[in-house]
Amino acid sequence: MTAIAPAPVDTTTSNSELGHIYCCNPDLALCGTDISDMAEIDAEEEVDCIVCNDLEAHPCPTCAN
Numbered sequence: 001m002t003a004i005a006p007a008p009v010d011t012t013t014s015n016s017e018l019g020h021i022y023c024c025n026p027d028l029a030l031c032g033t034d035i036s037d038m039a040e041i042d043a044e045e046e047v048d049c050i051v052c053n054d055l056e057a058h059p060c061p062t063c064a065n
């Protein structure tokens with residue numbers, strides 16, 4: 001009988017692969033994550049970040065002023 005080891009869970013990229021959205025500052029997501037190194041996602045694409053998703057309907061602090 002051969003035991004199969006569970007596949008290691010890769011946690012290194014779990015956060016950076018999230019889809020974020022930004023408003024005025026393309027380097028800063030609505031949730032506050034620095035996305036300057038991340039690929040831009042289309043507005044049509046799924047926003048995986050629940051914080052960004054939640055804030056999408058609200059103006060960012062800069063726009064609110």
Ligand SMILES: [Zn+2]
Nearest residue numbers: 023024060063
């Ligand atoms: Zn804004």
Ligand SMILES: [Zn+2]
Nearest residue numbers: 020031049052
């Ligand atoms: Zn986000």
